[in-house]
Amino acid sequence: IQEPQLQGQDTGMQCEDDRTGIGVETLKRAFLDNLFYVQGKFPALATKHDYYMALAYTVRDRLLQRWVNTAAIYTQQGSRTVAYLSAEFLMGPHLGNNLINLGIYNQVQQAMTELKLDLKELLAKEEEPGLGNGGLGRLAACYLDSLASLEIPTLGYGIRYEFGIFDQLIRNGWQVEKTDKWLRYGNPWEIARPEWAVSVKFGGRTEAHKNAQGRYRVRWIPHKVVLGIPYDTPILGYKVNTANTLRLWKAEAPESFDFEAFNRGNYYGAVDQKVTSENLTKVLYPNDETYEGKQLRLEQQYFFVSCALQDMLRIMLRQKLPLEQFHEKFAVQLNDTHPAIAVAELMRLLLDEHDMDWEPAWEITQKTFGYTNHTLLPEALEKWSLKLFSSLLPRHLEIIYEINWRFLEQVRHKFGTDEGRIGRLSLIDENDGKFVRMAHLACVGSHKINGVAALHSELLQKTTLLDFYEFFPEKFTNITNGVTPRRWIVLSNPKLTNLITSCIGDNWIKHLEDVQRIETYAEDPGFQQEWQQIKRENKVNVAEILLDRTGVKVDPDSLFDIQVKRIHQYKRQHLNILHAITLYNQIKQNPNLDITPRTLIFAGKAAPGYYIAKLIIKLINSVAEVVNKDPDIGDxxxxxxxxxxxxxxxxxxxxxxxxxxxxxxxxxxxxxxxxMKFAMNGALTIGTLDGTNIEIRNAVGAENFFLFGLTTEDVGALRLTGYRPREYYKENPQLKQAIDQIASGYFSHGDRSLFKPLVDLLLDKDPFMLMADYQPYIDCQQQVSQTYRDRDRWLQMSILNTARMGKFSSDRAIREYCQQIWKVQPVPVQLAAEKTGDG
Ligand code: GPK
Structure with a gap:
């Protein structure tokens, strides 16, 4: 497909192609060429952003060669393909990652240096596509990296939000949200494919008709139609030629202009339809783990799911595959319930648009889908009111009723008429008001259901999805999450990467289990010394960032104690703050106290409508203000x-x-x-027995992990026996002092009302049991401080943490999905040059 190209070194004899060559001279030439012909600038007038764009296009050219070849091979071979459906893809900046995966980071760095440019500065110019809220969206991004690196044919399907997750400013200690205009200066990583646009229907009604064989069929007469335009981004694997596709859909009006309205003299009316259609993919909903029953959100979900399934059908037709083989061509994964409407939509497409009968369509549908659950929190479980659902998706509601009716028949067959059980399993919640339960639709319509950590999968089966587990236990499995070592070690921590590679070679980057081989150096003083030096340099770097962004000067020799994640009550940033206040009080009471110096670092966004989370941010900043300026506290x-x-x-x-x-x-x-990202980079964990913490602790060894707090069982038992948070407060003077300070305005210039909602919540309800876990947490932190003073012990623990994190590579997780759920095999891609071996 692609003409053969020279790779590697420039030789005096032959000249590398400017679009594919990776020698330093070629890269410089290509870069200047792109500056001229893409940005339309010469160096004297070019801005940093122009240089970033020129470099991005230089890298993109090298991606395209692999992308086009990959597409050609998949098309030729009709390869079985994973379709990963996710409302969020939190990809992060592309440039640095592509340099790593192409294996040209060093050459490009040298090329830029020779042109008197700083690669770091250019990397900093990239606006990241923040098309996700947090863990769920970032997991999708790590999985795309691993799928490409493992050479698995994959399409990621999602939404091209014009505005991603908001930018967070801190004003007077409060979070302020600012629109994320990530597309403002153009996006060099995407290519629009308007030729593959599809139409998506909404609203209206259905009617019966007879098909050619005289069988009843249903026709959907919609109220409106929106166009979906795909935008493709190449996803290159690490040191392979596989470049998969992330296909994100933008909504547009079918006719960007309503000429009838225009001719009637209604110019604004004519543009109106365009505006309302484009609203569909305007903005990402910024809630993490709480659903909001908003119509626009349901429209977004249905829109991208319908686009994705229609796109898959188009691919099948082009490859001349019969639709009966849909589940053989595609393994479709539902990333949480956001795309669960796909179950009904595939049924609709097969039944209504491709004239299939119910039974074969249902068999294909169930064999196609897998469903990943990401949370047990009840407020996150999506349900749509029948009123909204039927007005937007009348045909899908009919299909869901039919699925439900047939499903509940099977339930009756297996368990007899147990109305309680039937009510709990039904796809329709009739408890107060009527709702469609999306998790139920996903369970019934999938052949596999997985949780994301051992404990989580166990709890799913024992609690949230117990009735489904009892009905079809064989569908349930666990796949513990993982993260990609390419972005989270190689790109983020180049110094550590070089140290590890200098000891054991670079095989660990593709096979993270191999990093275990550094264990032999865990007690080697020379290695420890280098390990410590690298950690210190990384801390100096962050100290500079903190000074620049917050004006706070921190000591790189202090213990860097970090909590970064979405702000949520269940994540308990406020427990961490209670520890900060406790340390502060200890120093104030004993100004000569010889404690281990600490820097507590927090970061994370709160959902704009989540009042308590925003108040927690204000509390962190308020405590920071008092602590940081107190001369008694010092460093x-x-x-x-x-x-x-x-x-x-x-x-x-x-x-x-x-x-x-x-x-x-x-x-x-x-x-x-x-x-996982922390532990891989040599941080020790202080944690509860929750989620993957349990598995991390098992992997790194209990002696290399700081464990504290209630277990899941303790939490349940305590709740049952009657939890009285105020008792802990009354009986613990340190805790009482800290809470009283917050309540009395000590951190709020005397304002007693500011934090009252938070204090009342903790003392009266404390739904996340901070009061019960406070003292064990403080004691465990004391252990941390003690251990940190034993430098050699700490270093050994740190090295062992990195060494034993092999299991938590997303490559391992993706191999498990491939074997247990998707049944897909790698399809290696060779470039034309490699196949023919000529120049
Ligand atoms: C789970 F349900 C959700 C959600 O809406 N958003 C989200 O980020 C997270 N998650 C879990 O909270 C994490 O524990 C988990 O690691 C992550 O999904 C990926 O599975």
Missing amino acids: RLKVVFLPDYNVKNSQPIYPAADLSEQISTAGKEASGTGN
């Missing part, structure tokens, strides 16, 4: 809130951590993935 304690946590800002953070805070109430954090 022994600093508290910093780093604004605008996102993928880009997080990358320097993980490598700089000594201590990783993973302190959710047991049973509430499905998995966690930040916990």
